Amino acid sequence: QSALTQPRSVSGSPGQSVTISCTGTSSDIGGYNYVSWYQQHPGRAPKLMISDVTKRPSGVPDRFSGSKSGNTASLTISGLQAEDEADYCCCSYAGGSLVFGGGTKVTVL
Amino acid sequence: EVQLLESGGGMVQPGGSLRLSCAASGFIFNTYAMNWVRQAPGKGLEWVSGISGSGYNTYYSDSVKGRCTISRDNSKNTLHLQMISLRAEDTAVYYCAKVSEIRGQGTLVTVSS
Numbered sequence: 501q502s503a504l505t506q507p508r509s510v511s512g513s514p515g516q517s518v519t520i521s522c523t524g525t526s527s528d529i530g531g532y533n534y535v536s537w538y539q540q541h542p543g544r545a546p547k548l549m550i551s552d553v554t555k556r557p558s559g560v561p562d563r564f565s566g567s568k569s570g571n572t573a574s575l576t577i578s579g580l581q582a583e584d585e586a587d588y589c590c591c592s593y594a595g596g597s598l599v600f601g602g603g604t605k606v607t608v609l
Numbered sequence: 610e611v612q613l614l615e616s617g618g619g620m621v622q623p624g625g626s627l628r629l630s631c632a633a634s635g636f637i638f639n640t641y642a643m644n645w646v647r648q649a650p651g652k653g654l655e656w657v658s659g660i661s662g663s664g665y666n667t668y669y670s671d672s673v674k675g676r677c678t679i680s681r682d683n684s685k686n687t688l689h690l691q692m693i694s695l696r697a698e699d700t701a702v703y704y705c706a707k708v709s710e711i712r713g714q715g716t717l718v719t720v721s722s
Binding site: 502534535536538545546548551557558589591592593596597598599600602603 | 670702
């Protein structure tokens with residue numbers, strides 16, 4: 501069982517928006533602004549999509565956005581595209597350690 | 610831009626040792642905690658070890674405690690992970706992270722006889 505809770509899967513049609521939630525506690529997500537989101541395709545290295553809750557690294561499309569409220573972080577993909585179909589995993593600093601979500605499969609219908 | 614480049618992986622027999630390194634650039638290295646994260650084949654990301662910016666505080670997962678030592682050289686912007694008594698279950702791609710940011714391609718550690 502992962503420390504952070506994510507839905508197993510979400511889906512949407514091209515052009516739609518989807519939001520992935522990531523729920524932790526006050527000892528991780530709620531206590532620090534070090535939440536990252538990763539996109540991962542099978543056999544590939546995780547790709548950083550969001551850091552520090554809301555920051556997009558260079559090269560990440562602006563249709564990806566991050567937010568946080570209390571102990572829950574969220575990743576929103578606006579204007580879903582076929583290439584966004586992948587696994588997405590959240591990560592939070594937890595005061596000395598890192599905790600991860602179990603991953604969410606995003607399917608583009 | 611933040612860059613993290615892992616190295617030092619390889620194939621080793623059970624009971625062997627390896628020293629992983631991570632060269633960091635693009636940020637003020639000594640002001641950030643650093644972490645090692647691994648991903649075993651077909652599995653999710655797993656935190657392995659962390660170290661404070663000063664290097665004074667170190668942290669380990671139960672799965673590697675007593676077998677790994679994390680260190681950093683702030684004069685060279687480099688992070689290390691010394692691993693001993695390696696087991697088959699340590700087989701994974703190892704990534705370094707600036708706090709929670711994995712930026713590199715990782716280094717593969719394979720423990721097999």
